[in-house]
Amino acid sequence: xxxxxxxxxxxxxxxxxxxxxxxxxxxxxxxxxxxxxxxxxxxxxxxxxxxxxxxxxxxxxxxxxxxxxxxxxxxxxxxxxxxxxxxxxxxxxxxxxxxxxxxxxxxxxxxxxxxxxxxxxxxxxxxxxxxxxxxxxxxxxxxxxxxxxxxxxxxxxxxxxxxxxxxxxxxxxxxxxxxxxxxxxxxxxxxxxxxxxxxxxxxxxxxxxxxxxxxxxxxxxxxxxxxxxxxxxxxxxxxxxxxxxxxxxxxxxxxxxxxxxxxxxxxxxxx
Amino acid sequence: xxxxxxxxxxxxxxxxxxxxxxxxxxxxxxxxxxxxxxxxxxxxxxxxxxxxxxxxxxxxxxxxxxxxxxxxxxxxxxxxxxxxxxxxxxxxxxxxxxxxxxxxxxxxxxxxxxxxxxxxxxxxxxxxxxxxxxxxxxxxxxxxxxxxxxxxxxxxxxxxxxxxxxxxxxxxxxxxxxxxxxxxxxxxxxxxxxxxxxxxxxxxxxxxxxxxxxxxxxxxxxxxxxxxxxxxxxxxxxxxxxxxxxxxxxxxxxxxxxxxxxxxxxxxxxxxxxxxxxxxxxxxxxxxxxxxxxxxxxxxxxxxxxxxxx
Numbered sequence: 001x002x003x004x005x006x007x008x009x010x011x012x013x014x015x016x017x018x019x020x021x022x023x024x025x026x027x028x029x030x031x032x033x034x035x036x037x038x039x040x041x042x043x044x045x046x047x048x049x050x051x052x053x054x055x056x057x058x059x060x061x062x063x064x065x066x067x068x069x070x071x072x073x074x075x076x077x078x079x080x081x082x083x084x085x086x087x088x089x090x091x092x093x094x095x096x097x098x099x100x101x102x103x104x105x106x107x108x109x110x111x112x113x114x115x116x117x118x119x120x121x122x123x124x125x126x127x128x129x130x131x132x133x134x135x136x137x138x139x140x141x142x143x144x145x146x147x148x149x150x151x152x153x154x155x156x157x158x159x160x161x162x163x164x165x166x167x168x169x170x171x172x173x174x175x176x177x178x179x180x181x182x183x184x185x186x187x188x189x190x191x192x193x194x195x196x197x198x199x200x201x202x203x204x205x206x207x208x209x210x211x212x213x214x215x216x217x218x219x220x221x222x223x224x225x226x227x228x229x230x231x232x233x234x235x236x237x238x239x240x241x242x243x244x245x246x247x248x249x250x251x252x253x254x255x256x257x258x259x260x261x262x263x264x265x266x267x268x269x270x271x
Numbered sequence: 272x273x274x275x276x277x278x279x280x281x282x283x284x285x286x287x288x289x290x291x292x293x294x295x296x297x298x299x300x301x302x303x304x305x306x307x308x309x310x311x312x313x314x315x316x317x318x319x320x321x322x323x324x325x326x327x328x329x330x331x332x333x334x335x336x337x338x339x340x341x342x343x344x345x346x347x348x349x350x351x352x353x354x355x356x357x358x359x360x361x362x363x364x365x366x367x368x369x370x371x372x373x374x375x376x377x378x379x380x381x382x383x384x385x386x387x388x389x390x391x392x393x394x395x396x397x398x399x400x401x402x403x404x405x406x407x408x409x410x411x412x413x414x415x416x417x418x419x420x421x422x423x424x425x426x427x428x429x430x431x432x433x434x435x436x437x438x439x440x441x442x443x444x445x446x447x448x449x450x451x452x453x454x455x456x457x458x459x460x461x462x463x464x465x466x467x468x469x470x471x472x473x474x475x476x477x478x479x480x481x482x483x484x485x486x487x488x489x490x491x492x493x494x495x496x497x498x499x500x501x502x503x504x505x506x507x508x509x510x511x512x513x514x515x516x517x518x519x520x521x522x523x524x525x526x527x528x529x530x531x532x533x534x535x536x537x538x539x540x541x542x543x544x545x546x547x548x549x550x551x552x553x554x555x556x557x558x559x560x561x562x563x564x565x566x567x568x569x570x571x572x573x574x575x576x577x578x579x580x581x
Contacts, residue, residue, distance in 0.1 A: 008381075008384065008386050009386065009387055009388055011381070012381075012382075012386055012387075012388035012389070012391075012392045013388060015378070015381075015392055015396070016388070016391060016392050016395045016396075019395050019396050019398075019399075019453075020395060022399075022407075022410045022411060022413075022414070022453075023410070025410070025413050025414060025421050026410050026413065029413050037419070039419075039421075039424040040413060040419065040420070040421040040424060041421060041424060041425075082305050082306050082309070083306065085302040085303070085305075086302055086303035086305070086306035086307075087303075088299060088302055089296075089297075089299035089300045089302050089303055090303060092296070092299070093296040093297055093299055093300065095297065097300075098300065101303060101307065104310070105306070105310065108310065108314060110510060110562070110563060110566050110567070111559060111562065111563060112510070112513075112514040112535075112558070112559075112562060113314065114514055114516065114535050114538070114555075114558070115321075115538075115555040115556065115558045115559040115562070116314065116317040116318050116321050116555060116559075117538060117539070117542065117551075117555060118321060118324060118331070118538070118542055118548050118551050118552040118555055119316075119317035119318070119320035119321040119323075119324055119552065120313065120317040121331075121542070122317075122320070122331075123312075123313070123316065123317050123320070138309065138313065139313060141309060142309040142310065142312075142313040142314060143313075143314075145306055145309060145310065149306065174296065174298060174299055175299070175302075178299075178302075199401050202403075203401075203402070203403035203404065203405075204403075205403060205404070205405040205516070205517045205520070206516040206517060206535065209520075210539075210543075220403070221403050221405045221406070221517075224405065224406065224409070225405060225520070225521075228409060228521075235413070235416070235419070238409060239409075239413060242406045242409045242410060245403070245406050246402045246403070246406050249401055249402065249403075250398070250401070250402065253398065253401045254394070257394055257397075260397075260401065261393070261397060261461050264458065264461055264462070
């Protein structure tokens with residue numbers, strides 16, 4: 001057992017304190033009454049929940065959270081299905097055509113979709129996808145597909161081909177190979193894919209702000225930004241709204257943090 | 272071998288031809304058709320239309336527009352707002368990536384030791400990265416706001432005048448860079464920590480036996496073996512910073528004027544604020560070129576460095 005120097009523990013604690021500071025200010029601000037003008041550094045010595053009640057009602061957070069769940073879950077399921085099946089031929093049938101298709105998908109990873117905003121907006125209007133959850137779901141799926149295909153293809157290539165070869169000799173069809181042999185092996189990489197892509201989809205603001213303008217389809221970030229510009233002076237409400245908006249994903253993170261950190265690290269190191 | 276050989280076989284009748292085709296591995300290609308359809312509809316087609324719009328004076332909603340040749344491009348080259356916004360965008364991209372990786376590396380080296388609070392510290396440093404950048408912008412707004420902001424509470428202890436940090440061009444760009452750094456330095460830390468953990472302990476032992484001190488061990492063992500992880504982390508952070516949108520909207524809404532705008536927010540304001548869709552599409556194309564060139568250059572440069580250092 002090596003000795004643990006106390007100053008290292010002290011330094012770690014200090015780093016933690018610096019990093020939670022913004023959350024501390026968020027807490028004091030959101031629990032403070034509207035007529036309490038004390039400094040944000042001072043915690044209120046009373047319990048006051050009106051900010052949360054007002055934020056929840058005025059920003060319609062119940063509806064926004066529901067929409068967020070619908071969008072993220074649907075996009076996640078579609079991504080896993082479309083991404084995993086697309087990766088199978090790209091990993092296994094390495095013809096010149098497929099190498100080119102793979103190259104196109106992966107290079108789309110670097111280019112931010114925001115650069116095509118203007119024509120994309122027009123296209124969404126034309127196909128009737130504006131202010132529709134299915135519209136934003138399809139967009140999220142498309143923009144997360146390059147990363148998904150990249151992760152799945154890399155993973156499938158690392159699986160030995162012998163298993164499938166044996167099944168092929170036993171007379172299994174090529175499609176059967178995929179869902180009988182390969183699919184069960186894809187669980188760990190699927191966890192990575194879901195975490196890497198769904199956090200971004202859940203938190204999205206830059207697309208939703210364009211394509212979800214009507215209030216019935218607002219997601220959390222859009223509801224909050226509308227709320228923020230409307231109630232700019234009610235800083236306690238805004239703080240409470242921000243806190244409420246951040247809680248769902250923070251809870252998921254704290255419960256599954258091992259997967260989050262592993263998923264990110266394995267996703268990135270393979271890049 | 273994980274590769275399938277494609278053998279060309281002669282086919283005599285249509286039936287046997289069909290059977291051959293269904294037996295060939297390429298029949299699996301049908302599996303990527305859904306992905307390809309989405310890609311063509313939502314990325315390729317808009318991308319090509321974007322190039323077309325950049326040569327027009329389209330206002331974003333009318334059915335008609337005029338072909339105006341290179342006017343949007345010559346306007347872009349002489350627009351003082353655009354050169355300022357390009358500079359801001361490069362600060363957001365390169366500045367955040369620099370700070371994130373320096374601090375992230377320091378944290379990774381520190382946490383790669385036997386520390387009791389390691390798990391807690393890692394969890395806390397990484398936490399901001401999973402929260403929406405928009406909400407993170409609001410959280411920092413409570414620090415920097417003019418009236419009653421947490422920083423001005425401290426400033427007022429020493430002076431009579433609060434400082435308007437977010438309203439000062441030049442200053443606010445660095446504040447936004449700082450907020451983006453704070454939010455995503457956990458990503459750099461986690462990637463570099465993973466990179467450190469795969470370096471075999473034996474290398475350090477061998478170096479110690481050869482008489483290398485801590486500095487020499489870092490210089491000759493850690494640094495070269497960490498290089499691939501640094502490349503990934505830098506490139507990811509540069510791309511993230513170059514497309515910054517949410518934090519800018521939340522903290523300054525690109526203001527005052529376009530003083531803190533990034534290319535993304537400028538494009539948004541031109542399109543929805545001024546109905547200048549043709550010009551906004553041109554800015555989008557510029558952003559596409561800048562991000563591709565910067566990321567590929569950095570990737571290429573760092574990969575070369577990796578090879579040199581190994």
